[in-house]
Amino acid sequence: MKATVIYGAGDVRVETVPDPKLYEPTDAVVRVLRSCICGSDLWPFGAKPAQDHGDRIGHEFLGVVEDIGAEVTGLKPGDVVVAPFVWADNTCDFCREGLQTSCRHGGQWGSTDVDGGQGEAVRVPQASGTLVKLPVGEDSALLPSLLTLSDVFPTGHHCAVTAGVGPRTTVTVIGDGAVGLSAVLAAKRLGAEQIILMGRHTERTDLGRAFGATDVVAERGEEGVEKVRELTGGDGTHTVLECVGLKPAIETAFGVVRDGGTVSRVGAPQYPDVPADFGVFFRNITLTGGVAPARAYIEELLPDILEGRIEPGRVFDRTVGLDEVPGGYQAMADREALKVLIRP
Amino acid sequence: MKATVIYGAGDVRVETVPDPKLYEPTDAVVRVLRSCICGSDLWPFGAKPAQDHGDRIGHEFLGVVEDIGAEVTGLKPGDVVVAPFVWADNTCDFCREGLQTSCRHGGQWGSTDVDGGQGEAVRVPQASGTLVKLPVGEDSALLPSLLTLSDVFPTGHHCAVTAGVGPRTTVTVIGDGAVGLSAVLAAKRLGAEQIILMGRHTERTDLGRAFGATDVVAERGEEGVEKVRELTGGDGTHTVLECVGLKPAIETAFGVVRDGGTVSRVGAPQYPDVPADFGVFFRNITLTGGVAPARAYIEELLPDILEGRIEPGRVFDRTVGLDEVPGGYQAMADREALKVLIRP
Incomplete structure (x- = not known):
């Protein structure tokens, strides 16, 4: 599949990477419907030292469940889901306190063996705890606002x-x-x-x-x-x-x-x-x-989006395909775009 | 009367100063029964640049109302009262929010025309808002614990x-x-x-x-x-x-x-x-x-002291007369005393 990688400041590329697959029985694989570029992605885009290998990047996405491990509950292939910007078991003491960013079994997108969100698909660890099912279809007009539940609106x-x-x-x-x-x-x-x-x-x-x-x-x-x-x-x-x-x-x-x-x-x-x-x-x-435990807030914020009372997706003022992601970074860095939506 | 003044680091003296009197109709004059030395008094005692005039010092005291201005309500001469470590009207918006330290008409003990607490008597501005009446006599064994309501325990x-x-x-x-x-x-x-x-x-x-x-x-x-x-x-x-x-x-x-x-x-x-x-x-x-709005907490903490459930006055491990205050400062600075009670 294709995914976004960063090699250093100003050097974001879209490359072919291994397709994600299930590693653990608690994993899911999600095909990405929408992703986006975060203001915090601009820090490495502005200052990351150059390196000879690319790091996967992107931590906001929603998509469709393609495959689930044997221990995943509450999800099935075909479900439309949103992922908060860190993955978490959602059962440990920190998660129960609403601090999924400090989950005892959680981690960050784009780390070893975990895909970044700015790609065609993502291996999702702790899928039952991490993903939240959305009661919409793949072509819903609400997808931009629902994508903001990943990070920017809960933040x-x-x-x-x-x-x-x-x-x-x-x-x-x-x-x-x-x-x-x-x-x-x-x-x-x-x-x-x-x-x-x-x-x-x-x-x-x-x-x-x-x-x-x-x-x-x-x-x-x-x-x-x-x-x-x-x-x-x-x-x-x-x-x-x-x-x-x-x-x-x-x-x-x-x-x-x-x-x-x-x-x-x-x-x-x-x-x-x-x-x-x-x-x-x-x-x-x-x-x-501090860093927002987005997962803690999704259920609370979801109804206001589904019922049209708020439209946080209005922050997206540009949409790009995956190949255009490097230009999207540049547009945000140049303040030509407020926030860039990605349709892989 | 006699009161404590500080001339600089290591230079605390007890001197004769003008007797306090009513300046404003909202003032009271309080004769001090007990005062004490605060850990924060040790900062100027350790580092204040030497000067040729002394500054009044001390912000924790309880005593007996001697005189009240025409607009003072809820207090009468003879009442035993405790003063929180700043004076405040207790009616402005900050006071109503429990932040008497930011009172719009408040101020600090020892400032111009306001006595410090480490003396024989104190002119108390905004007396109705500042002072809290204590249902005890001048010889109560609870005075040390009640004095802690000035600052250290509410802090x-x-x-x-x-x-x-x-x-x-x-x-x-x-x-x-x-x-x-x-x-x-x-x-x-x-x-x-x-x-x-x-x-x-x-x-x-x-x-x-x-x-x-x-x-x-x-x-x-x-x-x-x-x-x-x-x-x-x-x-x-x-x-x-x-x-x-x-x-x-x-x-x-x-x-x-x-x-x-x-x-x-x-x-x-x-x-x-x-x-x-x-x-x-x-x-x-x-x-x-931050700095504690002691006034906000006195009514809440008072019953536990009066009814003997807590004894915060146990922090006092030395008692001195007014003339011995300079030695009290030194003892606290040398960590020979935890907290020094003053009986003027």
């Missing part, structure tokens, strides 16, 4: 949930990328009364407004902090959803959070530490968030 | 509450000072099932065991982290209560916290930042805590 949701967003909460979302926009949608869904989106790409912030942002702040740095404070009577917001991962973004987050408030971060951090001095301490600021 | 409690300690929670407490021991007591009171106290002063960790610690780890650094992990099946604890404020302590906290867990800190931080790299992010670690 925005995780950010909002860990921050404690609810009715009467004021929220600042930092970043108008696909995760930031998903965080806006999640905050709106959780009832937030004011959602300030910090971003400067008008076509993205317009989608943010459609998703529920009540205010948009295009300024950055100190000027951006001032603007958010103006919008909140000088106090900042109860919660700040940091969806970028860069040092200036997390610094802005601490600047716009209200005393006693919470900064949650879901952008993979490209910094080693965060401010924690006496000022932060005296203001009782909480820092939370 | 331990704040650490445990913000960390999310409850039944079935495992807890590591870092630091066997008075705050750490108070955090042990608070965690026990909240029902924690395992409380590991990290500390190496046997007489203090013995009190920690009496307060509810189930395990004591005397090792520090990497060795200490290993030991806590051994005690928790390799995983670390759900919550970590960091009660020191030094860089090695907060680093240990991140080492002993379980994936998905929470580090809460109440030791005034002597470091500018905390680890927040991809490892912390992938493990979904939350950092919370």
